[in-house]
Amino acid sequence: MLKTTVWVVGASGRVGKALTTALKKDTDFKVISTGREVDITDLDAIEQACMIYRPNVIVNCASISNADYCEKNKVEAFRVNAIGARNLAAVSSSINAKIIHLSTDDVFSGENNYPKNEFDIPTPKSIYGQSKYAGENFVRDLNTKHLIIRSSWVYGEDWEDYVSYVLSKAEKGESFEAAIDRISSPTYMNRIVDFIIKMIPEEEYGIYHVASEGMCTRYQLANTILTMAGYDPTLAKATSGGGSAVVSTLLENLMMKITGVYQMPEWHVDLENYIKGMKKEG
Numbered sequence: 001m002l003k004t005t006v007w008v009v010g011a012s013g014r015v016g017k018a019l020t021t022a023l024k025k026d027t028d029f030k031v032i033s034t035g036r037e038v039d040i041t042d043l044d045a046i047e048q049a050c051m052i053y054r055p056n057v058i059v060n061c062a063s064i065s066n067a068d069y070c071e072k073n074k075v076e077a078f079r080v081n082a083i084g085a086r087n088l089a090a091v092s093s094s095i096n097a098k099i100i101h102l103s104t105d106d107v108f109s110g111e112n113n114y115p116k117n118e119f120d121i122p123t124p125k126s127i128y129g130q131s132k133y134a135g136e137n138f139v140r141d142l143n144t145k146h147l148i149i150r151s152s153w154v155y156g157e158d159w160e161d162y163v164s165y166v167l168s169k170a171e172k173g174e175s176f177e178a179a180i181d182r183i184s185s186p187t188y189m190n191r192i193v194d195f196i197i198k199m200i201p202e203e204e205y206g207i208y209h210v211a212s213e214g215m216c217t218r219y220q221l222a223n224t225i226l227t228m229a230g231y232d233p234t235l236a237k238a239t240s241g242g243g244s245a246v247v248s249t250l251l252e253n254l255m256m257k258i259t260g261v262y263q264m265p266e267w268h269v270d271l272e273n274y275i276k277g278m279k280k281e282g
């Protein structure tokens with residue numbers, strides 16, 4: 001059987017690494033993975049790489065994804081997150097390859113306390129969000145065979161994420177503040193990876209929100225992590241995240257409901273399995 005050639009761009013990053021590992025276990029795929037050695041801001045480099053690799057699918061995991069860094073380095077943020085995405089979209093289209101592009105819930109401002117679906121118009125506030133939204137627009141405009149993925153509060157192995165923050169506090173017996181007015185849905189990185197792999201052969205295109213079902217506040221999440229891991233849940237102290245308004249980056253997976261291509265679990269299901277897995281390793 002002819003294998004699908006998948007080129008993972010930004011494969012030294014967190015999502016890129018997890019995706020490459022999972023793809024390599026599947027014999028349906030021939031996997032090419034690159035890090036910075038193929039600079040996505042260099043159009044010639046992308047064209048040359050495509051001539052050599054001849055991918056059927058390009059997954060763009062390359063990004064400047066540290067929001068604080070983006071705020072201080074606007075030119076670099078837009079160069080990688082917007083122009084890099086533009087280059088990959090243009091070249092993938094020219095060879096009739098599909099592009100799967102990783103984006104973020106930060107394209108939404110966090111204002112208006114209702115779940116945002118794929119048809120809501122983003123109004124990003126941060127440079128990170130603005131540059132990622134510009135990247136999304138290039139991808140949409142330049143390659144009709146596109147899939148844009150947004151997720152929220154992502155956690156996973158080897159991450160400096162909220163789960164590891166809470167557990168590191170708990171191990172030291174330190175209490176910490178957790179906001180009652182920050183709302184979203186924690187999503188396991190390998191769940192996103194699973195979704196991407198499922199979508200590679202599908203003829204479904206457009207924007208997909210890939211967030212766990214349900215919702216919680218940071219405080220509820222901290223409390224749940226502590227309880228699941230067997231720590232004292234009162235170490236988490238309810239506080240306000242600052243400002244007068246609730247900040248909600250809750251995503252609704254409306255495209256999944258419309259197409260029926262995938263079903264996300266409730267947020268605590270993956271979280272519980274993840275924490276159980278950590279306990280076994282520890």
Ligand SMILES: NC(=O)c1ccc[n+]([C@@H]2O[C@H](COP(=O)([O-])OP(=O)(O)OC[C@H]3O[C@@H](n4cnc5c(N)ncnc54)[C@H](OP(=O)(O)O)[C@@H]3O)[C@@H](O)[C@H]2O)c1
Pocket residue numbers: 009010011012013014015016035036037038039040041060061062063064065066080084102103104105106132150151152153154
């Ligand atoms: N909430 C959400 O929806 C959410 C959460 C997490 C991630 N994401 C998205 O998922 C994607 C991957 O995130 P991540 O956490 O895995 O990011 P990451 O760990 O920061 O990895 C980014 C990757 O991009 C590479 N890179 C940076 N500039 C490059 C360039 N000019 N050319 C080629 N490669 C370049 C990096 O290389 P180096 O390792 O050499 O720096 C790294 O391999 C991003 O698009 C991010 O926005 C979304």
